[in-house]
Amino acid sequence: MQSTVATGEATSLPPIPFLARRWLAALFVFYLVAAVLGAEPLLNWARAGQQDSWRNASEEALQRWATWVAPTGLSGAHGPLAKATAAWVAALAATHGHDPSLLAQAAHEVARDVPPPAAAGQPAEVAQPRANEPEPGATPPLAQEPLEAETEVAAGPATAGAKSVLLVGDSLMSVGLAPGILAELKGNEAFQVVRASRCATGLSRPDYFDWQGNIKKLIVKHKPDYVVVAMGGNDAQGFREAGDVLHMGSPAWDTAYQGRVESFAKSATASGAKLLWVGIPKVRSEPFWSNLKRLNTLAQAGLAKVGGTSYLDASTFLTTSDGKFATYLPDDKGREVKVRSGDGIHLTQPGGARVAKGVVEWLKQQK
Amino acid sequence: MLFPTVGYALFFGAAFVLAWGLRTKLSWHKQVLLALSWLFYALGSPRHLVLLIGVSLGATLIGQRVQRAPTPVLARRWLGFGVVLALATLVVYKYLAFFAANLLELAAHLGWRPQLAIAEIELPVGVSFFVFHAISLLVDVYRGNVKQPLTVGDGLLYVAFFPQLVAGPVVRASDFLPQLGRGPDPALLERGAGIALVIRGLFKKVVLASHLGLLLADPVFESPDDFGGLQVLLGIYAYAGQIYCDFSGYTDIAIGCARLLGYRFRDNFDSPYVSMNIQEFWRRWHISLSSFLRDYLYVPLGGSRGGRWATRRNLMITMLLGGLWHGASWTFVAWGALHGLALVVSRVWAESEWRWIQRLRQSRGWRPFAWLLTFHTVCAGWVLFRAQSTEDVGRIASRLLQAGGTVAPSALVLVAAGVLLQTLPVPVWTRSTAWLQRIHPTAQAAVAGAAVVAIDALGPIGVPPFIYFQF
Numbered sequence: 101m102q103s104t105v106a107t108g109e110a111t112s113l114p115p116i117p118f119l120a121r122r123w124l125a126a127l128f129v130f131y132l133v134a135a136v137l138g139a140e141p142l143l144n145w146a147r148a149g150q151q152d153s154w155r156n157a158s159e160e161a162l163q164r165w166a167t168w169v170a171p172t173g174l175s176g177a178h179g180p181l182a183k184a185t186a187a188w189v190a191a192l193a194a195t196h197g198h199d200p201s202l203l204a205q206a207a208h209e210v211a212r213d214v215p216p217p218a219a220a221g222q223p224a225e226v227a228q229p230r231a232n233e234p235e236p237g238a239t240p241p242l243a244q245e246p247l248e249a250e251t252e253v254a255a256g257p258a259t260a261g262a263k264s265v266l267l268v269g270d271s272l273m274s275v276g277l278a279p280g281i282l283a284e285l286k287g288n289e290a291f292q293v294v295r296a297s298r299c300a301t302g303l304s305r306p307d308y309f310d311w312q313g314n315i316k317k318l319i320v321k322h323k324p325d326y327v328v329v330a331m332g333g334n335d336a337q338g339f340r341e342a343g344d345v346l347h348m349g350s351p352a353w354d355t356a357y358q359g360r361v362e363s364f365a366k367s368a369t370a371s372g373a374k375l376l377w378v379g380i381p382k383v384r385s386e387p388f389w390s391n392l393k394r395l396n397t398l399a400q401a402g403l404a405k406v407g408g409t410s411y412l413d414a415s416t417f418l419t420t421s422d423g424k425f426a427t428y429l430p431d432d433k434g435r436e437v438k439v440r441s442g443d444g445i446h447l448t449q450p451g452g453a454r455v456a457k458g459v460v461e462w463l464k465q466q467k
Numbered sequence: 468m469l470f471p472t473v474g475y476a477l478f479f480g481a482a483f484v485l486a487w488g489l490r491t492k493l494s495w496h497k498q499v500l501l502a503l504s505w506l507f508y509a510l511g512s513p514r515h516l517v518l519l520i521g522v523s524l525g526a527t528l529i530g531q532r533v534q535r536a537p538t539p540v541l542a543r544r545w546l547g548f549g550v551v552l553a554l555a556t557l558v559v560y561k562y563l564a565f566f567a568a569n570l571l572e573l574a575a576h577l578g579w580r581p582q583l584a585i586a587e588i589e590l591p592v593g594v595s596f597f598v599f600h601a602i603s604l605l606v607d608v609y610r611g612n613v614k615q616p617l618t619v620g621d622g623l624l625y626v627a628f629f630p631q632l633v634a635g636p637v638v639r640a641s642d643f644l645p646q647l648g649r650g651p652d653p654a655l656l657e658r659g660a661g662i663a664l665v666i667r668g669l670f671k672k673v674v675l676a677s678h679l680g681l682l683l684a685d686p687v688f689e690s691p692d693d694f695g696g697l698q699v700l701l702g703i704y705a706y707a708g709q710i711y712c713d714f715s716g717y718t719d720i721a722i723g724c725a726r727l728l729g730y731r732f733r734d735n736f737d738s739p740y741v742s743m744n745i746q747e748f749w750r751r752w753h754i755s756l757s758s759f760l761r762d763y764l765y766v767p768l769g770g771s772r773g774g775r776w777a778t779r780r781n782l783m784i785t786m787l788l789g790g791l792w793h794g795a796s797w798t799f800v801a802w803g804a805l806h807g808l809a810l811v812v813s814r815v816w817a818e819s820e821w822r823w824i825q826r827l828r829q830s831r832g833w834r835p836f837a838w839l840l841t842f843h844t845v846c847a848g849w850v851l852f853r854a855q856s857t858e859d860v861g862r863i864a865s866r867l868l869q870a871g872g873t874v875a876p877s878a879l880v881l882v883a884a885g886v887l888l889q890t891l892p893v894p895v896w897t898r899s900t901a902w903l904q905r906i907h908p909t910a911q912a913a914v915a916g917a918a919v920v921a922i923d924a925l926g927p928i929g930v931p932p933f934i935y936f937q938f
Contacts, residue, residue: 126908127480133916141923145473181924192682192877435575
């Protein structure tokens with residue numbers, strides 16, 4: 101056998117035993133070493149899968165495997181290494197003065213023309229919190245950071261009697277929608293707009309950015325008459341609540357997410373402001389959309405329990421007449437314009453302007 | 468299916484056992500590889516499997532006609548038909564919406580507003596690559612570079628072979644079909660450094676490229692207005708590192724996996740950022756694509772045989788089309804134009820007989836300056852490549868001129884790792900992996916298992932998708 105390694109001549113190798121003896125053993129050793137050292141990440145991988153019987157079986161099996169391997173101590177190295185990586189990432193992000201985009205969906209949002217993992221039939225695979233990630237409250241990179249840096253008073257000096265409008269949300273608000281609303285209200289002295297959105301945020305991960313706390317501060321500071329919310333694109337992922345990891349799609353997750361929308365809406369309307377929740381518009385990827393549709397339903401259910409709130413279905417402004425996703429739609433003059441960016445999720449400027457019309461119409465209807 | 472996933476690790480293990488187990492029954496071996504390749508594609512994008520099979524079957528059947536044509540004229544006609552058909556597929560799936568939107572805009576400028584809706588066609592994963600493989604099959608057969616008779620099974624497997632299927636490298640039919648005739652080569656498994664290549668590729672892609680992108684490049688390109696000039700500059704360098712690590716990492720994995728199965732792909736990257744001029748850059752960057760464009764586009768156009776101006780024209784056409792191949796957008800056309808112009812300027816400079824230019828080129832300070840100029844030309848190209856629109860390019864350029872922005876030392880280290888690791892001399896890499904090939908396969912496998920877990924821990928939570936997938 102040694103001679104075959106030394107010469108490596110194709111002709112000197114017996115055909116099947118050659119594989120069976122050495123390389124078959126090698127393959128087995130590869131899986132064994134990876135499964136022992138990586139018992140923890142494997143378990144998380146199984147947990148992140150779609151809710152079905154295969155997932156449940158693999159999670160159970162890998163859970164048993166992890167417990168069984170744990171006493172050897174070999175599976176313990178991955179956690180500290182991953183934790184050190186996360187700490188390094190957070191430190192670097194802080195000095196760089198920008199959010200570390202820890203949310204996996206944010207990574208997909210910025211990748212040009214590549215559908216989110218959901219489109220590849222692996223929803224939420226990368227969007228699952230890992231067991232070794234920072235505990236909520238342990239090292240929240242941005243949770244406590246005030247939003248002032250991103251807040252901007254758009255209209256000029258307050259005119260007497262002008263109503264103040266607070267725009268909050270994630271990239272759906274920041275890119276496309278907020279610029280569209282500002283353009284639509286340009287020169288309109290009846291409204292004064294404050295932008296306070298932040299990309300790559302949502303309600304799922306308060307350990308990353310705490311909207312529940314920040315909305316209270318924003319209400320006290322700006323005393324808005326109206327609050328317009330557009331978020332949720334980053335929320336299709338599991339999270340922790342009261343120490344438990346809840347998986348996207350489970351009933352417990354649904355209840356928790358609906359509760360978060362409700363409490364957010366309560367805080368926003370506590371001082372009498374009226375709230376408009378802009379639903380996530382239909383996206384190109386069908387599997388991702390089925391998750392987002394669920395979020396829209398949960399948001400509506402949460403809002404139904406809070407007075408002074410309304411819901412705007414953004415899809416109606418951005419889909420074809422028969423309700424299909426569209427990258428291009430005709431404008432007023434019948435010209436085809438690009439309304440969605442290449443990722444099939446975000447809005448372009450003309451796309452944002454279309455939804456903004458609906459928002460401004462709502463603002464003008466309020467008394 | 469993506470390479471850095473648990474699913475692929477299981478898939479590849481099965482392919483490895485089946486492929487080597489059937490090594491002595493060559494036709495079974497190839498049929499199993501073909502079925503696995505189609506499964507690999509279907510697991511990612513089931514809807515377009517029919518397109519992949521259609522394109523590869525069409526190219527193979529027409530390729531057979533080319534090979535068996537009784538006269539050269541007939542062979543040439545079949546070749547033309549096949550190439551037009553393959554390119555038509557690419558145009559329909561990749562460029563139709565872009566062309567239509569631009570035509571409608573032009574029509575609107577001229578005052579004509581037809582009531583037309585542009586249908587959205589989803590870009591099939593890897594279409595640019597499998598169409599190029601189909602073209603290589605047809606042209607290599609026509610040129611007589613494929614000696615053995617083309618069989619349907621070999622043609623289908625060449626186009627669909629899963630390591631190169633979705634994002635290259637662009638493997639030549641004349642390189643690969645003879646290997647399929649001989650069957651897998653165990654020497655490549657034993658001594659081909661396949662395991663080391665896969666580990667190196669995973670590290671570049673999952674650790675370096677992901678962090679560079681998420682932490683430094685993406686934020687700057689997404690909202691340049693939030694950053695000072697220094698941070699924007701670092702973001703651009705970071706993108707240069709990201710796209711190199713992402714793409715060369717991906718091809719390392721592809722080449723490594725092919726070697727583990729006993730097939731050889733040519734190298735695709737050769738330390739591109741050490742280049743002293745832009746011609747050298749294109750000999751070192753995405754070699755399989757640039758040599759494809761050279762042999763199948765530049766040379767048929769006339770290459771450098773038709774005098775200076777014809778050469779320059781051919782360079783520009785090649786680079787503009789090469790730019791458009793990367794995506795249906797004006798930013799990619801601009802990227803191609805920049806590289807075409809740079810190639811022309813570089814050629815004029817190299818051919819210059821002016822004495823002061825020759826003296827300058829021999830001076831001591833010239834080499835560092837030439838390296839800096841080349842690298843920054845490439846970086847300027849990456850800004851066009853990464854920006855979402857021509858307006859974004861303007862925003863980034865204007866931010867670049869503004870002072871300010873703090874840069875963390877750890878960010879510099881990360882960018883240096885992404886950009887400068889390749890400047891290490893080649894023997895450093897070969898020596899560092901040579902020991903891995905000398906130890907017993909089971910020991911190699913144990914190292915690989917540990918490396919994969921460590922790479923997962925060092926990477927970010929969730930690996931962003933591969934940049935080159937849909938080009």
